[in-house]
Amino acid sequence: MRLESLRVRNYKTVVSEAELGLDPKGSVLVGANNSGKSNLLKAISLFFKKDNDQNYYTRDKDFPFNGDSRQKTSFIATFSGDAEGDPRDQQIFHDYEKLRSYITDASQRLRGEIQLSLQVSPSEKFTYQFFPNQKQRSTTGAERTQFSRLQTSLVDQLLGSFECNYIEAQKDAFEIHERILMPHVKNRAAEILESHKSQLMNLLDEISEDMNITMETSEISNLSASIKLPPEGFSELLGNFVVEVDDASNTPLGMKGHGVQSTVLFASLPWVSKQVAQGGKTPIWLIEEPEAFMHPSLAHQSARVIDSLAELAQIVTTTHSTAFVPQAQDRVIGVKRDEGGTKIEKFRDYHSATLSIRSSLGIKFGDYFSLKKTNIFVEGITDQKYLEWVTNLLLNVESAPMEVQEAAVEVSRAQILELGGTTGLCGFMRSNYKFIKPEHAVVCILDGDDAGKKAAKDLNRYLYGSEQINFIANKDYVLVRDGFEVEGLFPDEWIIEKHEESEGWFEEYSVDATGNTVTFFKIKDSKKQSYMGHMIHRAESESSEGNYAWLDRWAPVLTVVGKSLKKKAAEL
Known part of the structure; x- marks a missing residue:
């Protein structure tokens, strides 16, 4: 059954009512403390x-x-x-x-x-x-x-x-071994001794006879003695078996730490379950917070032991450890409590199931990527270096436009994460944005070239279509100058002059009929660092003289990013 x-x-x-539906592979109850x-x-x-x-x-x-x-x-x-x-x-x-x-x-x-x-x-x-x-x-x-x-x-x-056993979180593993494991050990040992019962009975008769002969020779004729097995059988003859653990030093279980005791306890449950089943009963294990007292490495290993136990018994556990939450959501039962009492809820995915655990421990999904409260995702290392440079520059001068300086403060507080190009950024956002969005403020900076615009369009379509998440321009992402990569944020005059000086740096280049407006250009990958060094040096020289006209294209990008990060952070 x-x-x-x-x-x-x-x-x-x-x-009111709560219904627990138990999964054949084991059920795990997940929820906040006191739920x-x-x-x-x-x-x-x-x-x-x-x-x-x-x-x-x-x-x-x-x-x-x-x-x-x-x-x-x-x-x-x-x-x-x-x-x-x-x-x-x-x-x-x-x-x-x-x-x-x-x-x-x-x-x-x-x-x-x-x-x-x-x-x-x-x-x-x-x-x-x-x-x-x-x-x-x-x-x-x-x-x-x-x-x-x-x-x-x-x-x-x-x-x-059924044989139903409840193992509490504040367990004494040694006492539980005595209560759950040892009775079955003694019963099996007694079965083995039963096959030697005749030999034992002969011994007892021999001892009894010797005692009686001694009394007779001492003229004690009104007494006789006999040694018999206890009515309960051989199991009553057996004293305590000792569980020893060898982990560099061989010592009794009771002398080990709580984590090791718990691990050995869980390792004994499959054998006990087999004994219960052989006796014609279905074992049920109710295990409260199996991770209690355990080092995380032991918790992961013990979780595998408990998962294997499901083949032999019914298992229901509670946990505050992600190690014991299965990926299969049919096995996870959400437990919450409101004014009406304890309620049952279902989770959509593993992230949702572990959210309350991670929140209670202060762990966020974004911690795996070292994200801060506010974050800027960029396509590549060049974008990251430009953004860090212009921000630091604006923080260290006093005469830059106030609005741009305020934006630079917000950008400086953010974690800037480069994601290996347009493809890498898109893949990261597709996989992780739905988890990161509720926990961290994120703005993406995309190049204004065809690849960047396509990335913005594809992400908007995917996130809304699959997750019902809007991906909005100048809120969730910012496109730099239309038709250009980040290098195009510098003044056209500087770009034209640089082309005249170092034409070999350019892979593509074009201007309009006036010759004063750059319509498109692309720097060779091998020359991007040289181009960056030249433009940064020129911008710093202009800034030292109080001239910030070169910021005309940088300012909107920084301002939008800074304001968006500030607003998103306030909404978290």
Whole structure:
């Protein structure tokens, strides 16, 4: 049998209703602190207790403080099984159908599914029912008694077909080993000893006989003694087994750190699960924050152990570690809490699933790229150097236009990231912008040539079409001078003069009929550094004399970028 889902109402932080649908490969509950993740694990554990004789549930502690006091805490579990194959499942389904025959208009379930409800009264009494709020076909006392007995038997069969273990975050791994692992070790050891029972019995008889002979020779005739096995069998003979861990020094588990203890604990669960399954039960592991006390490297390794455990058992975990969040979103259950209590939500992708974890840890997606609060993406290293140069220049002079200086301050605070050309920038934005946009202020600077304009158009089409994200000119991106790369931001007069001096630096070059306006040009890659050095030297010379006319084309780019970064940063 398998537990497919559990609906919870009026339990701890769950007020209205929360339904957990469990994935066959293991389910992971993800959410902020105090959202109710652990309470959902405890709800599953409570469902399998069968009665409340050990005060697993107390009304004062477990009923929601803002719940309707007239209501009961209630759960509805859906189970599935192999009604045609497994003999134990067959018996459960046979009895379930027999119980159904007593009910008028029993709702039809999918073949191979069973629903069982649990209600906990204000007096803390547990009541399990297969067909709650539905009338029986007959009202005779004998048939009501038969129905009640069959229902009680079926509850015992169904719940007894599971072994549910809850491992808390603040766990004592050594104590859990004693509680979970050692009983199974002793049972298996006892099975091995059983094959040597005759030899052991002969030994005990021999010792008993010797004792009795000694008493007889001492004229103690009214006494005799015998040594016997305990009624519980060989397992009671066995003392404590010791788990030792060899990690350069061989020491008992209890002497290791909590992280190592937890790792060894998780490594024992597959073997324990096999023993539980061999005993005819389905193991369920409810593991709260398995990463507790672990170094991140151990957490990743332990996550693989827990994933492999899903082949042998049902697993539900809670976590605050991205190491334990699977890429398969069907396995991730979002848990959030609002004024109405704990609620379940689904995540669209892995990034969404881990967002609350990363936010609580202060980790952003952009941290993987060392992004700052504000960032400028450029096509290449030349663009980055020009931008850093002009910004530093404007920060160190007093007579530049105020608006441009203010923009330079904003640009200087930003991280400038070059992305290996137009293709690299486009690929990076396609893959990462939807994740970076909510966390960081970003503006792209694109060349105004055909490649830059095509990149802006393609990104706008892709981001809006795939992610419904607008990519807007002079907000999300800035195109430099129309038809030119960044080198075209300097005055035409300077470019013309440089062409006259060093024609060999130019791969392409053209002017209009007046000869005073450059219509297009392209610097050879091998000469870009030389061109940059020449233009920077000339701009710095002009600036030292208080002449900033050369900024005419730079100013709009800097101003738009600076204002956009400032506005975006304020909106984050």
